[in-house]
Amino acid sequence: MSNSYAQPVLRTADLSKGLRIVERLLAIADTSELEVDFEALVYSAAYLPTLVDVLPDAEWWAEGDGGAWGLVNNPSAHSVARLRSWANPPGLVQRFLKAVGDSPAIVRWDFTGWPEAPAVGLGESGTRGAYVTLCAYARDLELEEPAADHSVFVHFKEIDAERGPWLAYQIGLRVLGDPVMAPY
Template sequence: MSNSYAQPILRTTDLSEGLRIVERLLEIADTSELDVDFEALVSSAQYLPALVEMLPDAEWWAEGDGGSWGRVDDPAAHRLVRLRSWANPPEVVESFLKAVGDSPATVRWDFTGWPEAPEVGLGEGGSRGAFVTLCVHARDLDLEEPAADHSVFVHVKEIEAERAPWLASQVGLRVIGDLVMAPY
């Protein structure tokens, strides 16, 4: 399995604007198969219980205090917890965003493929590289750069890098940063 490459197309302090752009991108994508992946970096005990309850099968580990993995002990006992959950139904996005509070987090929509982009010489894109990620309170996909704003990234195959600016233009935007290898 290879990684996708992602490029930011929007930064905004308005979370609803970020979600609207994601919706517009999903409208042009083949979403016959659609699910979402979540990741959060939680440092507040205030948010952790709701996230653990909402995502009972999520993987989690402590960061910066010994790196406990999985469910060997109580995640609330750690200062900083990274939580990941894959293949969730899209209907839980809003609940996740409420539960995560002001913690840095990502929501990644995984779907069947991108449409044909004849203006840049590309046919339909398959599922590898067919993602949109909303970074909440973070500027990067790894959640290493906390921010007061939110970013939307489009993912593409590296050999189809020209699809990212094309996708941005389909929703009235342009790329605003470099194409980077996406995690997982």
């Protein structure tokens, strides 16, 4: 698996607006194969039972001695736990966002590809780099920058850097910064 590059196209205090922008971006994409990945930093054990109910097969990670993250069996024994779950059905998004509460979280939609963008000289993208990410209560793709608002990122291959601004333009927005390498 290779990393994608990503650019934010929206920052909003309204989570439902962020989800509507994601829907508009997915309407442009080839979603014949669509799955969703989840990640969250959970600071409150109160969220754990509902998250385990929504994503029973999720991996839980916690920071150990020396600052390294490792898999754990009992996330409630740690002050901060990181949940990761891949290849989920899109129908879990609302349940996940409700269960995670105000914890910093990521929802990443993986799909078949972006369409051709002849105006910027790009063909269809294929699956590598074809993602949309909603960062809830976080400004970045690694959940290192907590925020009171939410960000939507479009992803693309490094050689397709013009795709970010093109995608934003297709839905009446503009990119909000330079491309950054996504962590996965």
